[in-house]
Amino acid sequence: MASSSKDVEEKVNDSIHKASHAAQDEVSKLRAELDDLRARAKPKVEEAETFLTSPSAIGFYKG
Helix, strand or coil: CHHHHHHHHHHHHHHHHHHHHHHHHHHHHHHHHHHHHHHHHHHHHHHHHHHHCCHHHHHHHHC
16 A cells, blocks of 8 residues: 555656746746847837937927
8 A cells, every 4th residue: 555655756746847848847948038039129118218318309209
């Protein structure tokens, strides 16, 4: 009986380990994707910031 519960516990631990590893891999992929998106978006964000803080834009906001 003890052997059976030990086997079950071992299988559960293996499943948890595999799921944890898969989750860590997914998080790593998502972080890399986010870094890539930030790098590709940076020039457009800077362009928008420059435009939105330009004297003509500020004059438009003030009306």
